[in-house]
Amino acid sequence: MKILITGSEGQLGRDLVRVLSDEHELFPFDLDMDVTVLDGTMKTVTTISPDVVIHAAAYTDVDGCELNPDLAYKVNALGTQNVALTCQRCGAAMLYVSTDFVFDGKKGEPYLEFDEPNPISVYGRSKLAGERYVTSLLDRYYITRTAWLFGKHGRNFVKTILKLAEEREELTVVDDQMGSPTYSLDLAKTIAELVKTGWYGLYHTTNSGSCSWFEFAKKILECAGKRGVKVSPITSEELNRPAPRPTYSVLKNYCLELRGIQPLRHYEEALRDYFS
Numbered sequence: 001m002k003i004l005i006t007g008s009e010g011q012l013g014r015d016l017v018r019v020l021s022d023e024h025e026l027f028p029f030d031l032d033m034d035v036t037v038l039d040g041t042m043k044t045v046t047t048i049s050p051d052v053v054i055h056a057a058a059y060t061d062v063d064g065c066e067l068n069p070d071l072a073y074k075v076n077a078l079g080t081q082n083v084a085l086t087c088q089r090c091g092a093a094m095l096y097v098s099t100d101f102v103f104d105g106k107k108g109e110p111y112l113e114f115d116e117p118n119p120i121s122v123y124g125r126s127k128l129a130g131e132r133y134v135t136s137l138l139d140r141y142y143i144t145r146t147a148w149l150f151g152k153h154g155r156n157f158v159k160t161i162l163k164l165a166e167e168r169e170e171l172t173v174v175d176d177q178m179g180s181p182t183y184s185l186d187l188a189k190t191i192a193e194l195v196k197t198g199w200y201g202l203y204h205t206t207n208s209g210s211c212s213w214f215e216f217a218k219k220i221l222e223c224a225g226k227r228g229v230k231v232s233p234i235t236s237e238e239l240n241r242p243a244p245r246p247t248y249s250v251l252k253n254y255c256l257e258l259r260g261i262q263p264l265r266h267y268e269e270a271l272r273d274y275f276s
Contacts, residue, residue, distance in 0.1 A: 001024045001025070001050075001051040001052055001195070001196075002024070002025045002027065002048065002049070002050040002051050002052075003020055003024045003025070003026055003027070003050055003051065003052045003053075003054060003195070004026075004027040004028075004029065004045060004048055004050040004052070004053045004054070004092075005017065005020075005026065005027070005028045005029065005053075005054045005056060006029055006030075006033060006035055006053070006054070006055050006056055006057035006083065007030060007055075007056035007057030007058065008028030008029055008030045008056070009028075009030035009031070009153075010030070010056060010057070010153070010154055011149055011150075011151045011153045011154030011155075011156060011184050012056050012097065012149065012151070012184045012187060012188060013028070013030065013056045013057075014151075014152075014153040014154075015151055015152075015153070015184045015185045015187070015188035016054060016056060016188045016191065016192075018185075018188070019185070019188040019189055019191075019192045020188075020192050023192075027048050027050060029044070030057070035055075035057055035075070035079035035080070035082050035083055036074050036075060036078060036079045036082065037082070038082045038085065038086075041082045041083060041086050042082075042085070042086045042089060045083075045086045045087070045090060045092070046086065046089060046090045049090050049091075049092070050090075050092050051092060051093065052092060052093045052094070052095060052195050053083060053086070053087050053092050053093070053094050053095070054094075054095045054097075054191065054195070055080060055083045055094060055095065055096045055097065056097050057075075057079065058075065058076055058079075058097065058127070059071060059072055059075040059076055059123075059126075060123070061123075062101070062121060062123045062241075062243045062245070063241055063242045063243045065121065065122040065123035065126060065243065066121060066122045066123070066242040066243035067242055069122045069126075072122050072123060072126040073122075073126050073129065075126075076123070076126035076127050076129070076130050077126045077129035077130050077133065079130075080096060080129075080130030080131075080133050080134060081130070081133040081137070083096075084096075084133050084134050084137040084138055084141075085137060087137075087138060087141075088137050088138060093138075093140040093141065093142070093195070093200070094134060094138055094140070094141045094142070095141070095142040095143075095144065095191060095194070095195055096130060096131065096134045096141065096142070096143050096144070097144055097146065097191075098127050098128075098130065098131050098143055098144065098145045098146075099123070099124065099127045099145060099146065099147065100145060100146070100147035100148075100179060100180070100206070100246070100249035100250075100251050101119055101121060101123055101124035101127060101245075101246065101249065102117040102118075102119050102124050102127060102128045102131070102145065103115065103117055103118060103119070103124075103246055103249050104118040104119065104120050104246055105120070105177075105245070105246025105247040105248045105249050106118075106246075106247070106248070107248065108248055109248075109250075110210075110250040110251060110252035111204070111249070111250065111251050111252065112204070112252055112254045113145075113201075113202045113203065113204055113254055113255045114254075117131075120244045120245075120246065121243040121244055121245070122243065123243060124246075131143055131202075139200075140200050141200055141201075142191075142194055142195065142200055142201065142202075142203065143201070143202045143203065144187070144190075144191060144194070144203050144204075144205040145202070145203070145204050145205065145251060146182050146187055146204075146205050146206055146251075147179050147180045147181075147182055147206045147249060147250075147251055148179045148180060148181040148182055148206075148216075149182050149183075149184050149187070150181060150182070150183060150184065150271075150274065151183060151184030151185060151274075152184075152185075152274070153184075157181075157213070157216065157217075157220075158220050158271075158274065161173075161217050161220045161221065162220065162224060162226075165221060165224070165226050165229045168229070169228070169229060169230065170229070170230040170231075170232060171217065171229060171230070171231050171232070172231075172232050172233070172234045172238075173213050173214040173217040173231055173232075173233065173234065174212070174213045174214060174233070174234055174235065174236050174238075174239050175212045175213070175214035175215075175233030175234065175235070176212065176235050176236055176247055177212060177213055177236060177245050177246070177247055177248075177249075178210055178211065178212050178247065178248045178249070178250055179210060179211075179213075179248075179249050179250060180206035180207060180208070180209065180210050180249075180250050180251055180267065181206075181207060181209075181211065181216055181267040181270075181271070182205075182206040182207045182264070182267065182270075183207055183264075183267070183270035183271070183273070183274060185270075186207055186264050186265065186270050187205055187206075187264070190205050190256070190261070190264060191205070193261060193262075194261065197259075197261075199259055201255065202255065203253070203255045203256055204251035204252060204253045204254065204255065204256070205251075205253060205256065205264065206250075206251045206253065206264060206267075207264045207265060207266060207267035207270050208253070208263060208264060208265065208266050208267065209266040209267045209268060210250040211267070212233075214231065214233045217231050218231050219268060219271060220271065223271050223272055223274075223275045224275060
């Protein structure tokens, strides 16, 4: 297939290029295609006429979105609308990467694809708006909601913890937010499998298992062999970040299971592979 990827230099984008390059004809774009400009996006994509567009470009700074909502909606909502309109024009299927932040975290058990979203942050609302543009404009689409991404490329929680561990003897990490850490390479492999199926729809795609950020930080230091660093729990209220976070945003990969697609492995196994 001819596959066009937006955000190809990002954390997930680079792994998508790595995973898909052997089997497909790829057209990776990053800052060289501004998805917030409809005419330019449409001209670029229709010239290539891909079979699938994987839309991985996004404004993912959660606190940045809260402080700059205009940019969040311009990139995550209207930018996604532009990509969907372009796919509509050229007849391409679209895969949109969304987030666990579309939920409010009040359910207290893993969210299914059939649960009603209720985002509590600008980031979550802008990503949900992107989902709604995709579903209203296209018949052939995949939406993959993921969470707590870490990988070899870009900024992420694993790299932050390792950097802080080099600078400090004690770290404080929030212990009242639960989620599913997800290895970007594992997500890329699942996306690669999904786009070949033609089973369009909404899928939760995270590594299995769940933990708090505090527990994740301790596991990161353990896997990295940094046992001399103390980690202490704090609350989200004590951290006092600009954007509210869902307290429990664990995603159950229910539709993948029902379709018989191999579920993503446990996040601890993925984390060990990351370090190896």
